[in-house]
Amino acid sequence: MNNSINITEIMSGIKLAAKDIPDFEDVPYTRNAGSAVPENPDDAISEMRSYCYIHSYRQIHGKKIKVFLKKAVRKIIKFYTEPIVDEQNDFNASAEAAVTSLRNTQKKLIKRIEKLEAENNRLIKDLYGE
Numbered sequence: 001m002n003n004s005i006n007i008t009e010i011m012s013g014i015k016l017a018a019k020d021i022p023d024f025e026d027v028p029y030t031r032n033a034g035s036a037v038p039e040n041p042d043d044a045i046s047e048m049r050s051y052c053y054i055h056s057y058r059q060i061h062g063k064k065i066k067v068f069l070k071k072a073v074r075k076i077i078k079f080y081t082e083p084i085v086d087e088q089n090d091f092n093a094s095a096e097a098a099v100t101s102l103r104n105t106q107k108k109l110i111k112r113i114e115k116l117e118a119e120n121n122r123l124i125k126d127l128y129g130e
Helices: 007-018 043-049 064-128
Strands: none
Touching: 007 064, 043 064
16 A cells, blocks of 8 residues: 655646635625625615625535645635634624614614604694694
């Protein structure tokens, strides 16, 4: 049994697998098909909640050697990507909480404005007898 490791073969496999990985600049951002930005703020916040948590990985497809190499690279850089993803998730949760708080404050202010407008209309009616 030959236990020698062929570094050249491994490196050529990594180079082949790396060719399939696009640069960030080459990947356009598109929303999911059929999804539009909801006009109702409450619906927009609900959608925001559904995208709040992101994963540090995605399913890898392809030939066995490419999958193996991509998984190996993923494990090697996990120490670098995991903290970034965790920080992004923390930020997303904070942003969602802030937007929810702002929406709740907006609802309170809308109710207060409606109450003040009703009171203002009543006072005008009392004053002018209309």
